[in-house]
Amino acid sequence: MTFILEKLHDRASISPFAIGGLGLIVAFAFGLFINIYKKSGAPESRTKGHGFPLPPGPEPMPVIGNLLDIPRKHEWQTLTKWSAKYGDIVRVTVLGRVIIFVNTMKAANDLFDKRSAIYSDRPRLPLLNEVRVFTGQFGTGNVKKFDIVQEQASGKLLKRLLVNPENFIDHLRLHAGQVIMMSVYGINVESRLDGYITTAQKVMDAVSEAGRPGAFLVDIFPISWFPGTISKDIIKQWRIDIHNLRWKPYAASVEILAEGGSPGPSFVSALLEKSDGDCDKTEMDVLIRDSAALAYGGLPPISLSDPNLLMRPYAPLPTFFSSSLTIAGADTSVATLTAFILAMTIYPEVRKNAQAEIDAVVGASRLPSFSDRKNLPYLTAVMKETMRWHTTAPQALPHLLKEDDVYNGYFLPAGSIIVGNTWGILHDPAVYPDPMTFKPERFLTAEGEIDDTLTDPVKYTFGYGRRICAGLNFAENTLWITMAFILSTLDITLAKDAAGNPIPAALDPSSGLISHPDPFKCSVTARSAQAEALIHQADVF
Ligand code: HEM
Known part of the structure; x- marks a missing residue:
């Protein structure tokens, strides 16, 4: 001792x-x-x-x-x-x-x-069933149906960024929430304070809290007390939030469908239509509901349905969510898009290069669309470099080794x-020279095309092997179209203090399962009168 x-x-x-x-x-x-x-x-x-x-x-x-x-x-x-x-x-x-x-x-x-x-x-x-159902709807072949949702939500984001640039992170949160809620449940949310969004945020914050320090530690503590334990009241509140996360949007989505359908294609509606008549309704209900919650809030909180949990005097902080947690939903997109705004603030020459490419391919009279993607390699390289430069999930999620090796x-x-x-x-200088610097060019050939010989950071950003992020294609599309819309219409530069001096900004990533750049200031303005008009048009959806 x-x-x-x-x-x-x-x-x-x-x-x-x-x-x-x-x-x-x-x-x-x-x-x-x-x-x-x-x-x-x-x-x-x-x-x-x-x-x-x-x-x-x-x-x-x-x-x-x-x-x-x-x-x-x-x-x-x-x-x-x-x-x-x-x-x-x-x-x-x-x-x-x-x-x-x-x-x-x-x-x-x-x-x-x-x-x-x-x-x-x-x-x-393992959550295998939920992930399987999930991948069926969000896999490569299926995500196209969400293009329209992602484009419309990105259009609405532009106006908020233009009108109230100081709160850009709040706008990104609402944007990511809108994309997820519409794609998963067919539900339209219009405010960051909407109950659905705040519930998901509370659960994600709790997950993040419970996941410290180091996601991998959370599965180790087998006893029911630990320095930093949390009280019964907090646990009770978490259980309520998680119950709401699983049930409320799902119930609303089912109701919308019963009343004549949702405004767009959604994960829940597609599955409910498919399931009709050919399976046990209750079992399927639960599966659809929990798979949807996986996308929306990041976890089906099975460990919290443990009836003995509240019988314990204290619950161990880390074991709570343990491996029932998943990196999913909106928070990851918010973190990556915040890093993008930061990169555009610090590296004006990158922003200008991307804007020049968009101007040449898309012109100034319309917004970009997914069909432009193949002609916008520099923009795609900016997206890849954003994911490499700021690692949103610095240690992905823990895997478990099944057999001796x-x-x-x-x-x-x-x-x-x-x-x-x-x-x-993603910061190995042997693979990515000068790794702390934001350089989209590292992913381009001399002819300016995406260099397929270089190892794509997307693969590692979204995790590993068979457990790689089930929302990868969907998430990548959200990021790409959001970046395209922003760059085509807005200039992002260093903010200025009262004396007119630029306020420096730098990447300082937060710790935790999902890492966000620490807060920074920037200035957001319309690129031109024509860009401003486009922004107002895009807000009408
Ligand atoms: C920039 C955005 C995102 C990043 C960086 C990200 C990253 C990750 C990572 C690192 C994992 C763990 C992979 C592993 O264990 O090796 C994961 C898992 C997962 N993600 Fe994402 N994710 C993002 C967005 C999303 C979105 C938008 C959804 C849903 C629409 C989603 C759904 C999932 C699911 C269901 C899993 C669990 C997969 C499994 O356990 O097999 N993700 N994600």
């Missing part, structure tokens, strides 16, 4: 992970130790397998392993250091569980793609949590 306390003191002085209440942590760690070793085949105890050692990583402490090494914020900085020191794959152990970080494109392709049969589970709930001479035990270090992969 004394040894551990001394180690804790040592680390606290050098680690960003210094926590008060050491006694509490030690007691907690021992509680966990007993609990874990009683319960499971603790993979950590298998430091070797098939004659191979575990991958290298920071030295673990007795019992708690590397718990104190896990960074609380700016995880990517620590992961980059580990990657430089230990290589392609890095191992940490936390409270008995092996966690492997996959740091390079090659290792990610080798493990998540080539061995996807064993690297595609989730730590707890050996990679590059190292043993990876079944049950390990496998985390793609997406930020590291």
Whole structure:
């Protein structure tokens, strides 16, 4: 015990992970130790397998392993250091569980793609049925039907940006909410304060809160208390929010259909029409409802329907949403579009290049459309570079290794949590020289076409192997058309202070499952009188 306390003191002085209440942590760690070793085949105890050692990583402490090494914020900085020191794959152990970080494109392709049969589970709930239903509607062949929804919502966004530019992040939130609500439920929302949007936001905030520090930790704590636990009242409120998230928009959508149909194609309407008569209604209802909630709020909150949850005096902060959470819905698009606005603010020459391309291909008398995409490679490169430059899901979501495996001479035990270090992969200077600079040209050939030989960041931004984002095509379309509309009509530049001096802006990403650029100021103006007229026309839908 004394040894551990001394180690804790040592680390606290050098680690960003210094926590008060050491006694509490030690007691907690021992509680966990007993609990874990009683319960499971603790993979950590298998430091070797098939004659191979575990991958290298920071030295673990007795019992708690590397718990104190896990960074609380700016995880990517620590992961980059580990990657430089230990290589392609890095191992940490936390409270008995092996966690492997996959740091390079090659290792990610080798493990998540080539061995996807064993690297595609989730730590707890696989949600396979919901994801399958979801992919059926949002897969490559089907997303075209949502083009109109995405174009109309992007049109409405322009006017809000023009009239009230200071609140651009709120406008992006409403925009992403409108696209999702219309596509998933056929429901039109007109305000950021709309009940549907605020409910989804509350749930996403709770998920984000519960997911810290490091999404992968949330599946490890098996006991019902933890420093930073949350009270019964908060849990109760979360349960209500989640119930509303699952039920309310679905019920409204069913009602709209019963009254004669929705204004556009929606996920729910397509599935309800398809299901009619050929399946058990209740079961299908639940499946459609939960698949829709997956898109809308990011999770079907199955763990919260656990009837014993409120019987516990306190619920552990992290276990709550654990692996029932999913990176989905609106927040990811908001984060990426905010990064786009920031990039356009900081790199005016990129904005001007993209606008020149749009002017040449589309002209000034209409807005761009999806059919222009093949002729706008620079704009597509801007979208790709936005996703690379600011990594919205810096560690994607954790996968679970189903069987023992050996990679590059190292043993990876079944049950390990496998985390793609997406930020590291997308900022690897060997693949993307000068990685901190925004350079869409890196994705273009000398002739200005998209360079297919370069590794597309889209693949890594949206996760790995068979669990890659089920909304990828839909999300990419939303981003592309929004960027096209904005660049064709609006100039985005540095804001000025009262004395007329430019206010500097820089990328400072927040920590957490979904990373947003920290707040910044910018100025948004119409490019011309003709652009302003287009903006007003686009707002009438
Ligand atoms: C810029 C926007 C988005 C980003 C960066 C993003 C990123 C991700 C990532 C990293 C994952 C985890 C993949 C893995 O485990 O390897 C994921 C999963 C998922 N995403 Fe997205 N996402 C975005 C938008 C969306 C949208 C708009 C939807 C719904 C319409 C969606 C639906 C899903 C679903 C259903 C999963 C779970 C897939 C599974 O567990 O098999 N995503 N997303």
